[in-house]
Amino acid sequence: MEKKKKMSLVAKQRAAGWMFLILATAMIVVMSFYPMVQALITSFKTGTGKNFKWADPWNYNYIRMFQDKMFMKSVGNTFLYLIIQVPIMLILAILLAQLLNNKDLKFRGLFRTCVFLPCAVSLVSYSLIFKSIFATQGLVNMILTKMHIISENINWLGQTNTARFVIIIALIWRWTGYNMVFYLAGLQNIEYSVYEAAKIDGANAWKTFWYMTVPLLKPVIIMTFIMSINGTLQLFDESVNLTNGGPANTTITMSHYIYNNSFGQGVANFGYASAMSFFVLILVAILAAINLKVGDTRD
Amino acid sequence: MKRKALSIILASAMSLSLLAGCGSAAEQTAAPADDAQAQTETEAAPAADAAAEEAAPTADVASEGEHELSVYAWDKNFNIPALEAAEKAYQTVDPDFKLNIIEQSASSDVENAVTLAANSGDYSQLPDIVLFQDHYIQNYVTNYPDAWIDLEDAGIDWSNLGAEKISYSTIGGKHYGAPVDNGTAIFAYRTDILEECGYTIDDVTGITWERWLEIGRDVKAKTGKYLLSMDHNGDDLPYMMMQAEGQSQWKDGQPYFVGNDTLKQILEVIITGAKDGVIYLCNDWSEYTDTSIIGDQVAGVFNGNWIIPTMEQVSENSGKWAITTIPTLSGKEGYAANGGSSLYITSNCSKPELAKAFLAYTFGGGEGAIATYDDALRNGGVIGTCISASKSDVYQEGVDFFNGQSIYADIVAMGANVPVVEQSDYHYNARTYIQAAITNVINGSDLDTELQGAEDQVKFEMGQ
Numbered sequence: 001m002e003k004k005k006k007m008s009l010v011a012k013q014r015a016a017g018w019m020f021l022i023l024a025t026a027m028i029v030v031m032s033f034y035p036m037v038q039a040l041i042t043s044f045k046t047g048t049g050k051n052f053k054w055a056d057p058w059n060y061n062y063i064r065m066f067q068d069k070m071f072m073k074s075v076g077n078t079f080l081y082l083i084i085q086v087p088i089m090l091i092l093a094i095l096l097a098q099l100l101n102n103k104d105l106k107f108r109g110l111f112r113t114c115v116f117l118p119c120a121v122s123l124v125s126y127s128l129i130f131k132s133i134f135a136t137q138g139l140v141n142m143i144l145t146k147m148h149i150i151s152e153n154i155n156w157l158g159q160t161n162t163a164r165f166v167i168i169i170a171l172i173w174r175w176t177g178y179n180m181v182f183y184l185a186g187l188q189n190i191e192y193s194v195y196e197a198a199k200i201d202g203a204n205a206w207k208t209f210w211y212m213t214v215p216l217l218k219p220v221i222i223m224t225f226i227m228s229i230n231g232t233l234q235l236f237d238e239s240v241n242l243t244n245g246g247p248a249n250t251t252i253t254m255s256h257y258i259y260n261n262s263f264g265q266g267v268a269n270f271g272y273a274s275a276m277s278f279f280v281l282i283l284v285a286i287l288a289a290i291n292l293k294v295g296d297t298r299d
Numbered sequence: 300m301k302r303k304a305l306s307i308i309l310a311s312a313m314s315l316s317l318l319a320g321c322g323s324a325a326e327q328t329a330a331p332a333d334d335a336q337a338q339t340e341t342e343a344a345p346a347a348d349a350a351a352e353e354a355a356p357t358a359d360v361a362s363e364g365e366h367e368l369s370v371y372a373w374d375k376n377f378n379i380p381a382l383e384a385a386e387k388a389y390q391t392v393d394p395d396f397k398l399n400i401i402e403q404s405a406s407s408d409v410e411n412a413v414t415l416a417a418n419s420g421d422y423s424q425l426p427d428i429v430l431f432q433d434h435y436i437q438n439y440v441t442n443y444p445d446a447w448i449d450l451e452d453a454g455i456d457w458s459n460l461g462a463e464k465i466s467y468s469t470i471g472g473k474h475y476g477a478p479v480d481n482g483t484a485i486f487a488y489r490t491d492i493l494e495e496c497g498y499t500i501d502d503v504t505g506i507t508w509e510r511w512l513e514i515g516r517d518v519k520a521k522t523g524k525y526l527l528s529m530d531h532n533g534d535d536l537p538y539m540m541m542q543a544e545g546q547s548q549w550k551d552g553q554p555y556f557v558g559n560d561t562l563k564q565i566l567e568v569i570i571t572g573a574k575d576g577v578i579y580l581c582n583d584w585s586e587y588t589d590t591s592i593i594g595d596q597v598a599g600v601f602n603g604n605w606i607i608p609t610m611e612q613v614s615e616n617s618g619k620w621a622i623t624t625i626p627t628l629s630g631k632e633g634y635a636a637n638g639g640s641s642l643y644i645t646s647n648c649s650k651p652e653l654a655k656a657f658l659a660y661t662f663g664g665g666e667g668a669i670a671t672y673d674d675a676l677r678n679g680g681v682i683g684t685c686i687s688a689s690k691s692d693v694y695q696e697g698v699d700f701f702n703g704q705s706i707y708a709d710i711v712a713m714g715a716n717v718p719v720v721e722q723s724d725y726h727y728n729a730r731t732y733i734q735a736a737i738t739n740v741i742n743g744s745d746l747d748t749e750l751q752g753a754e755d756q757v758k759f760e761m762g763q
Contacts, residue, residue: 049417049442069756137590157582159742244532244583248735267442268414
């Protein structure tokens with residue numbers, strides 16, 4: 001009788017494994033999945049406060065967002081950042097990684113730390129610093145005036161194109177080092193002998209980089225791409241703190257507009273905000289899927 | 300293929316979990332905005348305050364003793380001294396009385412606290428009383444009726460309080476709020492700069508906007524200073540100018556931008572002023588206060604009178620300012636109000652009787668009103684709307700910063716002339732799109748098209 005009840009060694013180990021997993025799983029379910037399901041349910045409701053009720057038709061919020069010029073504008077802004085900023089940032093990151101991977105370089109650690117340091121700065125504080133640097137009476141205007149490049153102060157954050165430019169510059173400053181670290185890690189996994197072989201075969205630096213480094217780094221490149229797309233689509237702090245969406249809402253991002261619909265501007269419209277959040281989710285999922293499809297050449 | 304499908308699922312799961320932040324922001328769990336959000340509100344504290352200590356939303360909001368009340372407020376130079384004055388005044392009838400003032404970093408923190416509490420159905424996070432912005436309160440009472448306790452049986456004589464002020468806090472015929480500050484707009488000019496250009500304060504009183512623009516161009520050419528500045532990220536200029544005309548951007552609850560001739564003419568004044576360097580449209584609140592006003596770039600300030608403490612930070616300009624009425628399109632003297640807030644009892648209040656008695660005795664015009672409003676004025680520069688309290692001597696005193704002008708009496712007198720115009724729950728939506736229209740027209744767009752676009756968008760947002 002007793003022998004039957006006793007678990008085998010394998011079963012015991014399995015049980016222990018489940019025990020370890022269950023806590024984390026429960027927490028993810030409660031903290032992450034449950035709110036997501038709730039948000040999905042909320043996205044089928046409409047109205048504010050006491051008038052919060054089921055939408056009629058059920059997909060009212062989802063239809064509404066495509067008729068909402070402001071939301072479409074925020075989608076456009078976000079994609080603009082995505083298309084311009086992500087490629088520039090990743091190319092810069094890979095070049096920097098290549099430079100700093102040089103074995104003969106002195107003070108490599110110092111340089112690497114310098115490039116990575118911006119990532120240690122909080123999003124809000126760096127946004128506010130960029131805001132003051134690019135203020136009409138700010139540092140950039142002062143330097144440009146002293147160097148006689150401009151005669152009158154530029155209102156960087158007051159004009160659409162310059163405001164977008166400032167946001168993109170800020171993003172590049174903040175995130176290049178972060179991506180560089182991934183590339184550095186990837187580069188260090190490449191055997192030096194591969195390069196020696198290339199050298200013996202007479203490949204120049206460019207060919208080595210293009211035909212050896214890039215293909216070998218491919219998994220890392222895809223990962224950084226997905227992360228960058230994901231991050232840019234959810235851009236929030238820069239839009240809120242640097243420009244507050246202005247001028248005339250031409251720099252507002254999707255997440256910022258979602259926030260404005262839930263807090264920020266009076267009584268909350270949580271149903272609509274949730275629906276827009278799911279739109280962002282679908283966008284991220286589609287883009288990530290495309291990225292994986294394009295990047296994966298294994299089968 | 301299987302592996303690919305799996306990887307797609309994993310990728311979406313990954314992004315999903317990263318998105319959970321978004322999802323839960325739409326839920327009720329997100330924390331209220333931090334102090335970076337502090338800048339835009341009409342009643343925003345001077346920029347220094349934005350960095351002031353941040354009261355956690357779950358801070359101790361409970362009022363322990365039988366004689367204690369808790370209250371949210373947000374400006375330690377302005378409305379918090381007013382509350383302290385009221386606390387002191389009420390202690391004469393209840394010596395054990397204690398007001399637990401919890402400082403918030405901005406008015407939007409109070410709004411977010413109510414939003415969170417109401418949507419989660421857990422009012423226990425709210426204090427007994429909150430200070431709330433006038434333009435927002437209608438919307439919040441309509442949407443979250445359970446969050447408030449009205450003041451109908453508090454025994455306040457409502458006719459003793461400014462009618463325009465009370466019109467905000469009266470919802471569905473019921474009085475909800477006890478007024479604190481009066482938002483009467485002032486138009487202040489630097490008399491020394493006007494003099495330098497050959498004008499006096501009388502030359503800018505009761506003039507048309509057209510004439511005002513001429514003077515502005517003159518001042519700009521001679522001194523390089525702007526005649527006016529405004530935070531163009533929360534631009535109250537169109538609203539105040541419309542009110543001075545006695546007109547509204549609203550008609551029968553709907554936005555009235557298209558075909559509204561007064562609005563169009565006013566926007567043209569702003570656009571011309573901005574193009575000609577007469578009006579400095581700032582990108583945000585701190586540029587407005589720190590760069591334009593404290594940075595001494597303007598010869599005029601036009602805003603709710605709560606802007607006075609900001610002006611007074613430039614002590615070397617003391618004695619050079621004077622306050623007058625607002626220009627209008629026709630040239631009559633204009634009066635407007637902007638901002639201002641009132642105190643509201645939340646449904647979490649465990650001692651509503653005490654709270655009502657306190658509000659009625661102090662800000663509501665009861666026996667402690669004169670003591671309250673006098674100290675509020677002395678310590679915070681808060682000008683009330685209580686008619687009986689404004690008879691007090693303190694209100695008649697001349698102010699050195701304004702060259703001995705008895706500005707408080709003047710402001711109270713001006714406040715009595717502010718016309719009541721149609722208001723809307725969507726005041727700030729209208730503000731957002733009108734200011735966007737101004738920006739776009741300055742950058743070359745056509746005003747009629749922009750007004751049509753703004754009206755469409757506001758109507759769309761009203762459709763929820």
